[in-house]
Amino acid sequence: MARLDESLIAGLAPFRKLDRAQIREILDQSAPRRHDEGAEIFREGEEADRFFLLLDGFVRVLRTTPTGEQVILRHLPPGQLIGIAPAMGRTTYPATALAASESLTLAWPVRLWSVFIDRYEGFAAHTLGAMGQRFQDLHDHVAELATKAVEQRVAACVLRMVNQTGRKVEGGIEIAFPVTRANIAEMTGTTLHTVSRLLSAWEKEGIVESRRKHIVVTQPHRLMLLSGVVG
Amino acid sequence: MARLDESLIAGLAPFRKLDRAQIREILDQSAPRRHDEGAEIFREGEEADRFFLLLDGFVRVLRTTPTGEQVILRHLPPGQLIGIAPAMGRTTYPATALAASESLTLAWPVRLWSVFIDRYEGFAAHTLGAMGQRFQDLHDHVAELATKAVEQRVAACVLRMVNQTGRKVEGGIEIAFPVTRANIAEMTGTTLHTVSRLLSAWEKEGIVESRRKHIVVTQPHRLMLLSGVVG
DNA sequence: CTCCGAGTTTGCGCAAAATCAAAATGCGAG
DNA sequence: CTCGCATTTTGATTTTGCGCAAACTCGGAG
Numbered sequence: 001m002a003r004l005d006e007s008l009i010a011g012l013a014p015f016r017k018l019d020r021a022q023i024r025e026i027l028d029q030s031a032p033r034r035h036d037e038g039a040e041i042f043r044e045g046e047e048a049d050r051f052f053l054l055l056d057g058f059v060r061v062l063r064t065t066p067t068g069e070q071v072i073l074r075h076l077p078p079g080q081l082i083g084i085a086p087a088m089g090r091t092t093y094p095a096t097a098l099a100a101s102e103s104l105t106l107a108w109p110v111r112l113w114s115v116f117i118d119r120y121e122g123f124a125a126h127t128l129g130a131m132g133q134r135f136q137d138l139h140d141h142v143a144e145l146a147t148k149a150v151e152q153r154v155a156a157c158v159l160r161m162v163n164q165t166g167r168k169v170e171g172g173i174e175i176a177f178p179v180t181r182a183n184i185a186e187m188t189g190t191t192l193h194t195v196s197r198l199l200s201a202w203e204k205e206g207i208v209e210s211r212r213k214h215i216v217v218t219q220p221h222r223l224m225l226l227s228g229v230v231g
Numbered sequence: 232m233a234r235l236d237e238s239l240i241a242g243l244a245p246f247r248k249l250d251r252a253q254i255r256e257i258l259d260q261s262a263p264r265r266h267d268e269g270a271e272i273f274r275e276g277e278e279a280d281r282f283f284l285l286l287d288g289f290v291r292v293l294r295t296t297p298t299g300e301q302v303i304l305r306h307l308p309p310g311q312l313i314g315i316a317p318a319m320g321r322t323t324y325p326a327t328a329l330a331a332s333e334s335l336t337l338a339w340p341v342r343l344w345s346v347f348i349d350r351y352e353g354f355a356a357h358t359l360g361a362m363g364q365r366f367q368d369l370h371d372h373v374a375e376l377a378t379k380a381v382e383q384r385v386a387a388c389v390l391r392m393v394n395q396t397g398r399k400v401e402g403g404i405e406i407a408f409p410v411t412r413a414n415i416a417e418m419t420g421t422t423l424h425t426v427s428r429l430l431s432a433w434e435k436e437g438i439v440e441s442r443r444k445h446i447v448v449t450q451p452h453r454l455m456l457l458s459g460v461v462g
Numbered sequence: 463c464t465c466c467g468a469g470t471t472t473g474c475g476c477a478a479a480a481t482c483a484a485a486a487t488g489c490g491a492g
Numbered sequence: 493c494t495c496g497c498a499t500t501t502t503g504a505t506t507t508t509g510c511g512c513a514a515a516c517t518c519g520g521a522g
Contacts, residue, residue, distance in 0.1 A: 089356065
């Protein structure tokens with residue numbers, strides 16, 4: 001539990017306004033869970049009977065199309081509530097959540113949702129704020145897919161991951177969780193072949209360095225140019 | 232105001248659980264507005280100082296990219312609350328809303344939002360439900376853009392409009408608000424040329440009929456096949 | 463140490479769709 | 493009725509990026 005304690009600071013954003021006793025109350029009702037990399041936290045279509053707080057690690061939210069392809073909708077960093085579909089009146093999860101890296105969550109039975117909303121000040125506001133942010137992201141994502149060329153999309157995708165989760169290392173900024181070419185392809189609506197070609201080209205240009213499942217951006221500003229956020 | 236009265240029945244879904252006196256109370260605080268086709272209801276980036284209930288007509292929600300292209304994110308039918316970003320902690324509107332056809336809205340100053348939430352039972356639940364639905368739609372939209380080929384996307388887009396707003400006419404189902412080829416292109420991330428070619432081809436096949444700004448689907452099941460919702 | 467498999471790289475040809483260009487068609491205003 | 497503009501259609505050309513195929517590389521299991 002040393003790991004848990006150390007994660008709590010980062011992970012308790014939704015409960016920021018609460019006092020120590022209230023936090024204890026909430027934690028006492030939760031079940032901590034550890035998820036290996038790649039493990040399924042919940043699956044699309046399952047009965048939505050729990051919601052989670054991501055304490056540590058990263059979660060990939062994806063959807064499987066009727067024809068079997070997977071689309072990665074979003075990555076979530078620690079501190080986010082996940083699986084909150086039931087709060088929006090859904091009885092089943094609308095997407096699947098996988099641990100993108102070894103992760104730590106707290107899980108609560110869904111009936112506690114309304115209790116939390118009623119009892120803890122700031123909880124509802126925090127949730128709505130998070131939903132607003134996710135709307136924003138989804139709108140961006142749609143706009144990007146609809147207007148940008150493949151290279152721009154991939155550049156924007158890498159930048160987004162860097163912004164959300166980048167950590168400084170010598171020589172650049174690295175993405176803090178394992179990402180394969182195929183993952184990036186699933187996010188950007190292209191193929192792993194194309195992603196591989198682009199990353200190779202960028203590596204030749206000195207814009208990024210990548211080992212397997214692992215990307216370091218050495219010249220973020222040049223990626224920004226490619227992504228077309230500026231003229 | 233005859234028009235308004237007649238619209239109220241359809242438009243008051245968010246207040247379904249209220250009694251007559253409560254509805255009167257709410258209406259008394261609202262300002263009705265008429266919007267011509269193409270008129271702007273609110274604009275991306277503006278201070279979000281009001282929210283709206285769409286009583287009649289259809290609203291197009293769109294976003295303008297830094298490079299000037301427009302992306303249509305969604306169409307909203309009567310009965311929907313729009314401009315509810317402030318409820319999610321935003322101070323500015325995250326997208327632009329245009330009247331897709333002549334429309335009628337009620338507008339409230341944003342400070343009433345929390346009053347409504349506190350005072351009227353079912354209001355919060357209705358809002359959350361609507362947000363859940365929009366998340367679902369956005370996820371679908373992303374998945375569609377990411378995995379489907381152009382013809383499938385356009386087919387799915389036409390079907391979506393038909394499902395949301397279709398009205399039966401002799402010979403098929405028509406989309407109830409004006410849509411141009413360019414509009415469809417903005418929704419599906421393609422060009423109006425391609426959309427035009429597809430619609431022409433479908434017309435030759437007898438799947439749709441279209442005059443300008445106006446589409447009637449005569450064989451929905453064949454569009455479904457094209458959209459790839461089935462194997 | 464070697465084997466194996468997941469992940470990655472690369473080449474080539476092709477089909478889909480964008481772009482360029484131009485004409486045709488309606489619709490509404492005067 | 494006619495003009496002008498917005499919308500739509502269509503053709504020719506070019507580009508993009510996907511599908512297929514094959515090879516390579518790294519890292520871990522035995």
